[in-house]
Amino acid sequence: MTASTVTVAGRGVRSARPGRRPGQRLVWRNYLYLLPGFAFYAVFTLVPIVQTIRYSFYNWDGFTTATWVGLQNYIDAITDPVTRSTFGHSLIFIFFYAALPTAIGLLIVGIMNRVRIRFLTLFRTVLFLPQILATVVIAVAWRWMYAQDGPINAVLRLVGLGHFARAWLGDFATALPAVGLIGTWTMYGLCMVLFIGGVQKIPIELYEAARIDGAGALREFFAITLPGLRGEISIALVLTVTNALRNFDIIWNTTSGGPGTSTLVPSYLIYRGAFVTREVGAAAAASVLLTLLIFGITGALQTALRERK
Amino acid sequence: MKRTHRGIVAAALAAVVGVVLAGCAPGSSSTPSGKDTDFTTITKPVTAAQVADLGDVTLKIWADAGEKDTLDTIIGTYEKSYSNVKVDVTYKDWDDLMSTVVNAMASDNPPDIANGNQGFATMGTMVKGKMIRPLDDFVKAYGLDQGVPASGFDSYRWNDAGTSWGTGSIVGVGGATQPLGVFYNKAKLDKLGLKPPQTLADLEADLKVAKAGGEIPIQLGNSDQYPLGSHLLGILIDMFATPDEVNAWIAGGKGTTFDMPGVQKAVKTLQEWGDAGYFPAGYDGTSLDEAVADYAKGQGVFFLGGSFNGSTIAKTDPNGFGFTLLQNDSGKYVTTGTFGTPWHISSKSKVQPAALAFLGLLLSKDSAQVYADTSRLPNYGLADVKPTGAMHEAQLKAAQAFFANGDFVGYLDWATPTMQATLGAGAQELLAGKTTPEGFIQRVQKDWSDYQSGSKG
Numbered sequence: 001m002t003a004s005t006v007t008v009a010g011r012g013v014r015s016a017r018p019g020r021r022p023g024q025r026l027v028w029r030n031y032l033y034l035l036p037g038f039a040f041y042a043v044f045t046l047v048p049i050v051q052t053i054r055y056s057f058y059n060w061d062g063f064t065t066a067t068w069v070g071l072q073n074y075i076d077a078i079t080d081p082v083t084r085s086t087f088g089h090s091l092i093f094i095f096f097y098a099a100l101p102t103a104i105g106l107l108i109v110g111i112m113n114r115v116r117i118r119f120l121t122l123f124r125t126v127l128f129l130p131q132i133l134a135t136v137v138i139a140v141a142w143r144w145m146y147a148q149d150g151p152i153n154a155v156l157r158l159v160g161l162g163h164f165a166r167a168w169l170g171d172f173a174t175a176l177p178a179v180g181l182i183g184t185w186t187m188y189g190l191c192m193v194l195f196i197g198g199v200q201k202i203p204i205e206l207y208e209a210a211r212i213d214g215a216g217a218l219r220e221f222f223a224i225t226l227p228g229l230r231g232e233i234s235i236a237l238v239l240t241v242t243n244a245l246r247n248f249d250i251i252w253n254t255t256s257g258g259p260g261t262s263t264l265v266p267s268y269l270i271y272r273g274a275f276v277t278r279e280v281g282a283a284a285a286a287s288v289l290l291t292l293l294i295f296g297i298t299g300a301l302q303t304a305l306r307e308r309k
Numbered sequence: 310m311k312r313t314h315r316g317i318v319a320a321a322l323a324a325v326v327g328v329v330l331a332g333c334a335p336g337s338s339s340t341p342s343g344k345d346t347d348f349t350t351i352t353k354p355v356t357a358a359q360v361a362d363l364g365d366v367t368l369k370i371w372a373d374a375g376e377k378d379t380l381d382t383i384i385g386t387y388e389k390s391y392s393n394v395k396v397d398v399t400y401k402d403w404d405d406l407m408s409t410v411v412n413a414m415a416s417d418n419p420p421d422i423a424n425g426n427q428g429f430a431t432m433g434t435m436v437k438g439k440m441i442r443p444l445d446d447f448v449k450a451y452g453l454d455q456g457v458p459a460s461g462f463d464s465y466r467w468n469d470a471g472t473s474w475g476t477g478s479i480v481g482v483g484g485a486t487q488p489l490g491v492f493y494n495k496a497k498l499d500k501l502g503l504k505p506p507q508t509l510a511d512l513e514a515d516l517k518v519a520k521a522g523g524e525i526p527i528q529l530g531n532s533d534q535y536p537l538g539s540h541l542l543g544i545l546i547d548m549f550a551t552p553d554e555v556n557a558w559i560a561g562g563k564g565t566t567f568d569m570p571g572v573q574k575a576v577k578t579l580q581e582w583g584d585a586g587y588f589p590a591g592y593d594g595t596s597l598d599e600a601v602a603d604y605a606k607g608q609g610v611f612f613l614g615g616s617f618n619g620s621t622i623a624k625t626d627p628n629g630f631g632f633t634l635l636q637n638d639s640g641k642y643v644t645t646g647t648f649g650t651p652w653h654i655s656s657k658s659k660v661q662p663a664a665l666a667f668l669g670l671l672l673s674k675d676s677a678q679v680y681a682d683t684s685r686l687p688n689y690g691l692a693d694v695k696p697t698g699a700m701h702e703a704q705l706k707a708a709q710a711f712f713a714n715g716d717f718v719g720y721l722d723w724a725t726p727t728m729q730a731t732l733g734a735g736a737q738e739l740l741a742g743k744t745t746p747e748g749f750i751q752r753v754q755k756d757w758s759d760y761q762s763g764s765k766g
Contacts, residue, residue: 055335059763063415063438066335143532148591167594170532172741257730258534259593259737275408277726278430280335 055284062280073285083286086266087293089176090245093265094297096180097187097244102236104184105191106229109199110221113207124196128189135186139253142182143169169255175263182250187243191236198232199225234305238298245294266290348661350446355666360391366660368667370398371413371423373406373650375617378683379484383671390670394663407431414440414655421658422667425481425651427464427474428723429561429760432651436480437471441653442661443478451669453482457688460717461486461648463556475560483649484672485616485685486708488717489544490634490644492604492612492622492700497524498631501610505633509548512611512635516587519610526587528609530600534733537579537592539722541613542736543645545575548637552716559719561761567754576739576746583740593737605630615646616686619704623684627698634707634715642715648688681705725760728753 056073060066077083108127117123130138144150146168153165168178206224215223248267251257257264266286273283372380377400384396399420401409410423411434419440425431435441444465448454454462468477491512493505498515501522506512519526531537546555550571558565582588589609592600598621604612605625612618622630634642652671654664670676677690684701686708687694696702722729735752738744744752 051335058335060335061434061437063411063434143594146594148589148594167591170591170594172738172743254532256533256733258532258734259741260734260743264734272730276430277730278411278434279726 052284052287055280056288058281060280061278062274063278066281069281073281074289076282077285077289082261082264083266083269085261086264086269087289089263089265090247090290090293092176093180093183093244093247094241096177097183097247098237098240100184101188101191101240102233104188105195105236106226106233108188108192109195109229110217110225112196113199113221113225114217124193128193130186131189133186135249136253138182138186139250142185143254146178170259172259172262175255175259179250179254179263182254183244183247186250187240190239194232194236195229198229202228230305234302237301237305241297241301242294245290245297348442348656351450351665352446353450354669355662357391357666359662360666361393363393363660363663365393365395366663367395367397368422368660368663369420370396370667371406371410371420372398372400373424374400374402376400376424376650379676379679379685380671382679382682383667383676386676387667387670391663391666394660396667411435411438411440414438414653417657419655419657421655421660421664423653423655425653427481427647427651427720428726430726432465432467432481433471433474435471435653436467436469439656441480442656442658443480444482444654445479447654447665447668448479448482451672453672453689456712457648458712458715458717460552461688463717464647464719464723465651473561475556481651481653482668482672483647483651484676484688485649485680486646486688486691486712487615487617487649487686488634488644488646488708488711488715489540489547489613489615490632490704490707491544492614492619493631493633494604494607494610495629495631496607497610505631506635507633508636508638509545516582516585516611520585520587525589525609526611527582528600528604528612529588529592530595530597530603531592531733531737532594532596534730534737536597536614537740538732538734538736539720539729540615540645542575542579542732543718543721544613544635545578546572546721547643547645547718548635549574549578552643552718555718555721558757559721559724561724561757567757568750572750573746576749579736580739580746588740593741616684616704616708619700620684623697623700627684627700630700630703632700632704632707634711642711643718644711644715645718645720647717647719725756727756727760731756 055066057068057070058066059069059072111117112120145152147153148165148167148170152168153162156162156165166174168174202224206228207220210220210224246267247265248271251263251265251268252271255263257268267290270283270286270290273279273286370380380398384398388394388396406424407426407430410425411431413419414423414425414435415438425435425441448462462479463475465479465481465483466477467474467480491506497519498505501515501518501524503515503518504511506515516526529537529541550569554565554569554571558567558569589595589600589603595603597618601612601614601618601621602625603609605622607629612622619632634644637643652668654661654668658664672689674690674693677687677694680687681694681696681701684697684704686704691705691709691712694705696705721732725731731753735744735749739746739749
């Protein structure tokens with residue numbers, strides 16, 4: 001059953017191409033078209049993933065021969081209090097990177113829906129700006145904001161709250177939320193833009209009906225806007241949660257994980273283990289755990305927010 | 310149909326997984342390619358004719374960005390003397406260099422010459438992987454062991470296996486010494502009626518006066534978790550413990566422990582300094598660079614650091630500051646330091662004569678003034694160079710006094726690859742009252758034992 005046997009002449013060839021009809025045998029040739037893409041994906045994504053998993057069972061400095069240690073790297077990662085605490089910090093960052101920006105985005109959209117805002121495009125652009133700035137720029141700017149003699153402390157002193165002034169990024173009590181708020185600032189623009197787009201898809205009749213029924217702003221928000229944005233909220237949460245969990249650049253450029261280990265996160269440990277301290281096996285194990293955590297949380301989110309029909 | 314699709318994808322994935330997992334242990338395929346006998350030893354300096362024999366070649370160098378001013382001048386001289394060699398140099402920031410240089414030296418096409426760093430993480434790995442050429446013959450042939458304290462080479466000496474240092478072959482050499490010491494603001498000392506400290510007791514008395522006088526006694530910026538737990542603590546340990554016992558611990562000596570009386574006293578003293586408010590408010594939120602800049606502009610009476618900080622201070626005000634090393638109880642100068650960031654020659658380099666000639670020129674007395682012009686302290690020709698100002702002059706004098714009667718102690722963070730982080734985070738917690746001196750010492754020692762027992766992957 002080859003194409004040539006059913007050739008009738010001229011255009012008949014096209015409809016006679018094999019591999020389309022249900023029940024027909026699979027044609028391997030078609031998969032050749034996928035091969036280049038798959039090869040690329042395999043070399044740059046699958047192989048590194050599998051290699052990482054493999055390294056995680058070894059004690060390796062990255063150069064000399066590795067020794068098999070079984071699950072020891074995983075046991076160390078789970079039992080070491082510092083490593084464990086980094087995963088705890090990540091969960092706190094989910095609040096600052098995902099929950100808070102989503103809430104702020106929803107609030108802005110809720111207001112925009114009721115109040116006619118002039119220069120909407122301008123505001124939207126300005127509020128979205130943090131998303132497109134390089135994180136190094138963001139980090140440097142916020143380091144200055146948070147510095148001992150920075151603007152935040154200057155304002156506090158001005159209003160007579162000088163005793164609250166401190167190096168926000170250098171204080172055990174404030175460093176973690178201070179870094180977290182930088183994340184909030186960078187992420188809420190993304191949430192807002194997603195939600196504005198989503199709201200425009202909600203049929204205007206629903207709002208009209210609600211208003212005729214006498215619904216107030218709050219009722220309207222919870223009965224129409226929020227359910228209507230389910231899909232967008234899901235996307236926003238997956239993106240921001242992933243960002244929260246693999247947060248590295250902001251930490252690297254602000255606190256280096258300090259003071260002490262109070263802002264240390266898994267990806268920072270992974271980088272340090274892989275490139276600085278040459279504990280490739282331990283770093284690989286932490287990577288696998290982090291990946292599983294991201295899969296777990298984003299998977300749970302998507303299941304929870306799936307549109308039920 | 311759907312099943313079959315899935316089947317194909319699964320089979321493809323399984324194939325990839327299989328291919329990768331079938332390999333033997335990571336690293337075993339890339340067994341050391343450089344052999345011990347890969348190079349010709351030299352007994353006298355490389356001649357221009359030997360370099361000319363190479364034909365037209367390129368000498369690839371990876372260097373710390375801090376070496377740029379010095380290298381730019383040296384490369385000009387070098388290319389004039391050896392016209393068949395073109396120098397191709399890549400400058401990298403310190404952190405960037407540290408995270409890439411070992412990989413580069415392990416590759417099949419490594420730089421011929423590279424900056425590295427002492428300690429197990431960088432130099433140890435390079436020795437273990439036989440990536441670098443031993444330089445004992447080079448040091449002898451060029452007379453680099455003359456007129457400098459022998460202890461300065463200890464941090465460059467490794468056993469063949471790359472598992473311990475302090476004795477063995479010299480595998481790297483630095484060009485400018487970097488003793489940690491005490492910078493002082495002359496105007497502020499005058500105002501407070503103080504003299505430059507000679508001992509730790511002097512310094513502590515001065516700090517008290519400075520604090521009472523409303524000054525910041527010691528300028529500090531520690532947001533990078535550095536230099537409080539490494540340099541400042543190091544300087545204090547140098548004063549309380551003997552160089553031998555500290556060096557033995559850093560080098561991983563059997564039966565040694567960080568929990569020694571000298572270290573206990575030093576850690577306690579550091580904590581007391583923190584409690585006494587000798588450091589500026591919010592120092593954990595200020596970077597070292599910012600703090601050095603602040604100090605150069607007149608904030609703070611003292612600054613504890615190395616000659617690498619001096620360049621910045623001298624650039625701002627070449628005459629307003631002084632520099633001194635501290636003597637321990639037996640009247641000897643003891644401080645953390647080395648002959649500087651090490652230079653290595655790749656064992657795979659095909660232009661070794663050109664590389665040796667380059668390092669020979671870079672480290673010779675003739676190049677001393679090039680270092681001095683950027684307020685650095687050349688190892689060779691220290692006494693003959695012209696200083697950039699009064700502060701540099703004080704640094705040169707201090708280094709000479711040290712070379713005449715001093716002992717180097719290694720940097721504490723060489724002890725294990727993770728030690729920098731352990732000391733840095735631990736010192737922040739110590740001064741914030743989150744841990745005790747005993748807790749700090751135990752944590753450091755645990756890092757050391759974990760590494761020495763090879764239990765960490």
